[in-house]
Amino acid sequence: MNMSLELRGLHAGYPARRGHRERRVLDGLDAEAPAGELTVLIGPNGTGKSTLLRTMAGLQPALGGQVLVGGVGVGTLPAAHLARSLAVVLTERDLPPLLSARELAGLGRHPHTGFTGRLSPGDHEIVTWALAAVNAGHLADRAVTELSDGERQRVLVARALAQEPAAILLDEPTAFLDVTSRVALMGLLRSLAREKNLVIVVSTHDLELALRVADRMWLIDPAGRLHTGTPEELTLREVIGASFDGGELAFDAASGMFVLRNGTGGTVRVLAEGLHVPLLERALAREGWRTAGDGPAELAVEWTGDGYEAAYDGTVHRFATLPDLATWIRTARSRLTAAPPGLLPAAPSTVSSAVADISTISGYFELGIGPIDTEAGWRPLADLLADPEPLRQRITDVAGRLGTCELRVAASILFQGLAARLWSPVIGAAVAHDLLLDLNPARVHWRAAPSGPLPLRAERPTGSQILDPARIAGPLHDNVLTELLEPLAQAVQEIVKIAPGLLWGNAASALAGTVRTIARQRPELTARAIALGRELLTIGALQGSGDLVEPAPGQPFFVRRSCCLYYRLPEGGKCGDCALIDPDTRREQWALTLRQTGGPA
Numbered sequence: 001m002n003m004s005l006e007l008r009g010l011h012a013g014y015p016a017r018r019g020h021r022e023r024r025v026l027d028g029l030d031a032e033a034p035a036g037e038l039t040v041l042i043g044p045n046g047t048g049k050s051t052l053l054r055t056m057a058g059l060q061p062a063l064g065g066q067v068l069v070g071g072v073g074v075g076t077l078p079a080a081h082l083a084r085s086l087a088v089v090l091t092e093r094d095l096p097p098l099l100s101a102r103e104l105a106g107l108g109r110h111p112h113t114g115f116t117g118r119l120s121p122g123d124h125e126i127v128t129w130a131l132a133a134v135n136a137g138h139l140a141d142r143a144v145t146e147l148s149d150g151e152r153q154r155v156l157v158a159r160a161l162a163q164e165p166a167a168i169l170l171d172e173p174t175a176f177l178d179v180t181s182r183v184a185l186m187g188l189l190r191s192l193a194r195e196k197n198l199v200i201v202v203s204t205h206d207l208e209l210a211l212r213v214a215d216r217m218w219l220i221d222p223a224g225r226l227h228t229g230t231p232e233e234l235t236l237r238e239v240i241g242a243s244f245d246g247g248e249l250a251f252d253a254a255s256g257m258f259v260l261r262n263g264t265g266g267t268v269r270v271l272a273e274g275l276h277v278p279l280l281e282r283a284l285a286r287e288g289w290r291t292a293g294d295g296p297a298e299l300a301v302e303w304t305g306d307g308y309e310a311a312y313d314g315t316v317h318r319f320a321t322l323p324d325l326a327t328w329i330r331t332a333r334s335r336l337t338a339a340p341p342g343l344l345p346a347a348p349s350t351v352s353s354a355v356a357d358i359s360t361i362s363g364y365f366e367l368g369i370g371p372i373d374t375e376a377g378w379r380p381l382a383d384l385l386a387d388p389e390p391l392r393q394r395i396t397d398v399a400g401r402l403g404t405c406e407l408r409v410a411a412s413i414l415f416q417g418l419a420a421r422l423w424s425p426v427i428g429a430a431v432a433h434d435l436l437l438d439l440n441p442a443r444v445h446w447r448a449a450p451s452g453p454l455p456l457r458a459e460r461p462t463g464s465q466i467l468d469p470a471r472i473a474g475p476l477h478d479n480v481l482t483e484l485l486e487p488l489a490q491a492v493q494e495i496v497k498i499a500p501g502l503l504w505g506n507a508a509s510a511l512a513g514t515v516r517t518i519a520r521q522r523p524e525l526t527a528r529a530i531a532l533g534r535e536l537l538t539i540g541a542l543q544g545s546g547d548l549v550e551p552a553p554g555q556p557f558f559v560r561r562s563c564c565l566y567y568r569l570p571e572g573g574k575c576g577d578c579a580l581i582d583p584d585t586r587r588e589q590w591a592l593t594l595r596q597t598g599g600p601a
């Protein structure tokens with residue numbers, strides 16, 4: 001039979017005494033503590049943990065219901081029999097002086113000794129075993145009054161073990177112990193439960209430790225209800241926070257720790273590995289930020305390997321050290337939390353599903369997700385912006401492919417292609433998923449390909465959820481234009497002499513091309529794509545580069561103001577949005593395209 005300790009409709013409390021009415025502390029409890037598991041009893045002060053343990057141990061009568069050990073009611077057992085089923089460890093600090101640890105542990109044998117109370121050689125053997133089981137063999141001959149709190153607790157557990165009971169109940173055995181001894185004692189109790197197949201119920205105030213070691217928890221909430229389950233089940237049922245939150249402290253379900261409720265912090269997502277995760281979480285918790293699970297967070301903080309990046313409302317702030325980050329969060333808090341941000345760092349699953357979806361629009365919208373194998377030629381986008389060699393190589397390749405000896409023409413066409421490649425996933429994710437995809441040049445990788453759109457890949461793409469679409473153009477411009485296309489334009493200009501106005505015309509044309517592709521592939525997103533495209537054309541370097549027009553509803557075209565040099569290719573002509581085309585010819589071209597694509601003429 002597998003042993004367990006059960007409560008059946010148990011009422012615990014204090015019977016009526018002269019002048020005092022009966023005081024019921026706990027009503028109608030049902031629960032089970034199986035053998036082989038460590039059951040940890042927790043609850044705020046005064047909720048009745050000691051009352052319950054004493055009632056379970058038969059030290060005070062139940063006011064109703066039953067406590068069963070191995071199916072037998074505790075209240076029905078004679079004292080000596082009860083002592084062989086159940087041992088109790090209370091917080092005893094006043095132990096008889098002159099008693100050695102061995103003698104104290106030996107007291108546990110009393111239910112088994114005869115009338116004389118003398119220990120047989122067999123009893124001594126069990127006492128030695130019990131002391132060894134709690135790693136207190138070396139303390140056997142020491143006076144218990146001279147032991148440290150941790151050592152004494154272990155000897156008290158040895159006394160309970162020497163009793164050879166089926167169940168051991170312990171009331172706050174870790175109360176006076178330092179952190180190492182607390183963890184060690186709880187660990188010891190858990191292994192005893194497992195190895196000796198004992199029922200062990202232990203009460204503690206150390207909730208964080210309980211969550212880590214308990215196989216099962218019994219939680220008494222302030223209303224006197226008993227909740228049972230694994231630590232994870234109780235966390236998911238949100239009963240822990242509901243029972244212990246209060247004042248300055250709030251329970252953080254993700255970390256299983258209490259965090260200071262500084263009032264003004266919000267939710268933060270931590271992207272880091274190893275020890276950096278708990279350290280960052282703790283430092284942020286001190287500033288009042290709570291870790292978000294898979295849901296949205298207001299702030300994202302990432303350990304990048306050589307520093308920290310904090311993304312808030314679409315802007316990334318970089319810090320060399322954790323104290324620098326903490327100072328920024330502290331001093332920036334009033335600004336950070338004054339108004340809800342328009343952008344929230346998105347959950348990784350949201351980003352990856354959005355990326356997977358937009359990748360189906362066309363090759364230009366694709367962003368691969370997965371490990372970066374540098375052997376396979378993947379390099380950070382930052383390299384393409386900073387190191388002139390790969391860029392020069394690609395310009396030469398394009399020139400060769402297009403059959404021109406004019407590097408300037410090849411550079412212009414390459415830049416336009418790259419601009420389309422960078423706009424597409426970002427604009428696609430924005431209009432299709434309200435997600436500002438972060439094409440971080442340090443973490444998004446590219447590799448050379450003989451033809452087609454430049455392959456892009458990120459191990460863990462990140463992004464922000466767009467709460468207010470009206471505020472998206474600015475951050476999106478900063479990400480694509482400021483972080484990527486501006487350095488790229490500069491790098492191109494260092495290789496060939498080319499007018500910046502031409503390159504910005506190309507960037508605008510690429511943007512318009514992205515909008516057109518969305519209109520063709522996802523017509524339902526056309527209006528948003530056009531509106532966003534038009535707004536982007538009014539910001540920074542794109543200003544004055546051209547107009548996104550809509551000669552027929554849902555059919556955007558671009559009118560450039562600068563030339564892209566495409567016409568100079570041997571087989572080139574005037575491109576669709578060419579600045580060199582006169583308005584009448586342009587209208588004819590649009591009409592033709594609209595007829596070809598099935599749109600209204």
Ligand SMILES: Nc1ncnc2c1ncn2[C@@H]1O[C@H](COP(=O)(O)OP(=O)(O)OP(=O)(O)O)[C@@H](O)[C@H]1O
Nearest residue numbers: 014023025043044045046047048049050051052205
């Ligand atoms: N002898 C007693 N007579 C009447 N009421 C008592 C007695 N002992 C305790 N109580 C009351 O029973 C309730 C539960 O007390 P108990 O000591 O069991 O709580 P606890 O959860 O162990 O508290 P703590 O976490 O502070 O140790 C409290 O309201 C307490 O005042």
